[in-house]
Amino acid sequence: MDALIAPVRDLLGPAWLPVWTLVKIVALVVPLIIGVAYLTFWERKVIGWMQVRIGPNRVGPWGLLQPFADTAKLMFKEIVVPTGANRYLFFIAPMLAIGPAVAAWAVVPLTDTLVIADINAGLLYIIAMTSMGVYGIILAGWASNSKYAFLGALRSAAQIVSYELAMGFALVAVLMCANSLNLREIVAGQEGGAAHWYVWPLLPMFVVYIVSGIAETNRHPFDLAEGESEIVAGFHVEYSGVAFAVFFLAEYMSMILIAVLASVLFLGGWLSPFPQLNDLAIGGFAPLGDGLLWLGVKMAFVLLIFLWVRATFPRYRYDQVMRLGWKVFIPLTLVWIGFIGTMMQTRFAPMFH
Amino acid sequence: MLFSTAVFYVFAAILVFAALCVITVRNPVHAALWLVLSFFTAAAIWLLLGAEFLAITLVLVYVGAVMVLFLFVIMMLDVNFEDLRRDFRSYLPVGAAVGLLVLLEMVLVIVAGTAGAGSAGSLPAGSNTQALGRLLYVDYVYPFELAAVLLLVAIVAAIALTYRRRRGAKVQDPGAQVKVRREDRVRLLEMPAEKRDG
Numbered sequence: 134m135d136a137l138i139a140p141v142r143d144l145l146g147p148a149w150l151p152v153w154t155l156v157k158i159v160a161l162v163v164p165l166i167i168g169v170a171y172l173t174f175w176e177r178k179v180i181g182w183m184q185v186r187i188g189p190n191r192v193g194p195w196g197l198l199q200p201f202a203d204t205a206k207l208m209f210k211e212i213v214v215p216t217g218a219n220r221y222l223f224f225i226a227p228m229l230a231i232g233p234a235v236a237a238w239a240v241v242p243l244t245d246t247l248v249i250a251d252i253n254a255g256l257l258y259i260i261a262m263t264s265m266g267v268y269g270i271i272l273a274g275w276a277s278n279s280k281y282a283f284l285g286a287l288r289s290a291a292q293i294v295s296y297e298l299a300m301g302f303a304l305v306a307v308l309m310c311a312n313s314l315n316l317r318e319i320v321a322g323q324e325g326g327a328a329h330w331y332v333w334p335l336l337p338m339f340v341v342y343i344v345s346g347i348a349e350t351n352r353h354p355f356d357l358a359e360g361e362s363e364i365v366a367g368f369h370v371e372y373s374g375v376a377f378a379v380f381f382l383a384e385y386m387s388m389i390l391i392a393v394l395a396s397v398l399f400l401g402g403w404l405s406p407f408p409q410l411n412d413l414a415i416g417g418f419a420p421l422g423d424g425l426l427w428l429g430v431k432m433a434f435v436l437l438i439f440l441w442v443r444a445t446f447p448r449y450r451y452d453q454v455m456r457l458g459w460k461v462f463i464p465l466t467l468v469w470i471g472f473i474g475t476m477m478q479t480r481f482a483p484m485f486h
Numbered sequence: 487m488l489f490s491t492a493v494f495y496v497f498a499a500i501l502v503f504a505a506l507c508v509i510t511v512r513n514p515v516h517a518a519l520w521l522v523l524s525f526f527t528a529a530a531i532w533l534l535l536g537a538e539f540l541a542i543t544l545v546l547v548y549v550g551a552v553m554v555l556f557l558f559v560i561m562m563l564d565v566n567f568e569d570l571r572r573d574f575r576s577y578l579p580v581g582a583a584v585g586l587l588v589l590l591e592m593v594l595v596i597v598a599g600t601a602g603a604g605s606a607g608s609l610p611a612g613s614n615t616q617a618l619g620r621l622l623y624v625d626y627v628y629p630f631e632l633a634a635v636l637l638l639v640a641i642v643a644a645i646a647l648t649y650r651r652r653r654g655a656k657v658q659d660p661g662a663q664v665k666v667r668r669e670d671r672v673r674l675l676e677m678p679a680e681k682r683d684g
């Protein structure tokens with residue numbers, strides 16, 4: 134690899150760093166978008182199976198080309214701008230929704246070395262970026278000049294701001310255990326097999342994180358911002374065509390981001406649950422060693438929980454959502470942070486590191 | 487000119503422009519969004535200084551939480567511009583005086599700073615998240631906790647002053663809702679099947 138890169142690096146000189154970073158960004162974003170496409174397909178299939186249906190199976194072998202058919206359809210739809218809409222904000226809103234969802238990926242480590250920016254305050258950066266995603270939704274609701282969109286935006290803003298707190302506290306518990314805000318070091322702290330993952334000492338925090346993640350991404354059963362039985366389709370009711378597709382993309386990208394973060398913070402990231410098998414070589418290389426494979430398996434598991442929950446639970450009522458966030462999750466996280474802090478002063482401290 | 491200096495001037499220009507727009511645009515929602523942009527640009531300038539913790543916290547707290555609530559309120563209010571503009575002339579002298587005072591103070595600070603009276607000092611080596619944590623939670627732990635308690639008192643006071651318990655309002659008790667058992671709600675009746683005549 135280095136032998137291939139070196140001549141290009143010498144050729145480009147000072148322009149090398151931006152070009153190389155751009156290459157890395159493209160190498161991350163393109164698989165991500167394809168991942169989003171197949172996540173939508175998988176979602177429809179899984180929910181189909183859970184409801185004893187077949188799911189999409191017409192386009193391509195086993196329906197595998199369905200997401201591309203959907204994309205093509207959305208691209209050729211007309212974009213309708215409602216009367217009295219604020220044109221600039223109407224078009225900026227989808228970009229503001231997707232921008233943070235992509236930007237947060239900059240610090241996510243996929244393996245020990247595979248990361249675009251290995252910064253010190255990585256976890257903080259991710260919280261900051263995901264907290265910006267709410268602007269897209271609020272502005273979409275306001276700029277649409279529609280009551281339903283506006284109601285959806287208000288609901289969503291209150292919900293995201295509330296669940297951000299619980300999520301932030303759950304992450305505080307992780308960084309107490311890891312002694313670091315750097316995601317790579319957080320994973321390194323979980324070395325030594327499945328028993329050393331933070332999910333065990335922080336089990337309640339893991340649950341809070343996953344549920345808050347579902348609420349943050351406005352997914353079922355917390356999709357009150359959309360709530361089609363009450364407010365049509367919520368904040369994106371006036372959007373059509375590609376503008377709608379961008380909102381869709383942003384939602385699924387945030388879902389994948391929550392999944393990768395849950396894997397990295399609680400489930401040991403790219404580390405294998407059985408380090409004994411790391412050196413087990415089959416045909417020249419070790420397929421079960423640490424690496425992307427394990428991260429992929431863990432992400433798929435977390436994403437499956439997202440889909441599973443969607444197919445299982447009825448939608449929450451708005452006051453129940455608020456109660457769960459403020460009166461259940463935030464006290465629970467605070468108590469657990471105090472508990473971890475206390476335990477770390479006792480002789481059980483190694484269990485929490 | 488260094489590359490980082492050029493980047494600084496670009497961000498500074500955006501920051502000044504956004505700040506000007508905050509006070510000149512007519513639509514209050516647009517003004518709030520320009521303020522978001524200026525916070526974001528200020529965070530970028532802090533990043534250039536190497537203060538990554540403060541920069542990210544600025545985005546997290548002000549952009550991610552405070553401004554969202556600001557927008558939330560502004561969008562729901564129906565701001566009447568005629569009312570706001572009417573008393574412009576009578577408030578102008580006071581506003582101008584305060585503005586001049588602030589300007590004077592800023593000039594003094596900058597002059598004193600460049601004269602070397604109050605230098606900013608150098609950043610500690612390594613992660614400044616750790617350095618800040620040490621300062622706040624080890625060196626200045628009591629003042630910091632006092633400030634936190636003060637804020638808590640302010641929150642409690644604000645809620646206590648504005649909270650009003652409405653009489654006759656219907657409230658749900660989630661605990662009671664969860665405790666409901668099948669036996670409380672469902673009554674099974676034995677009904678003998680009727681014989682059909684003829």
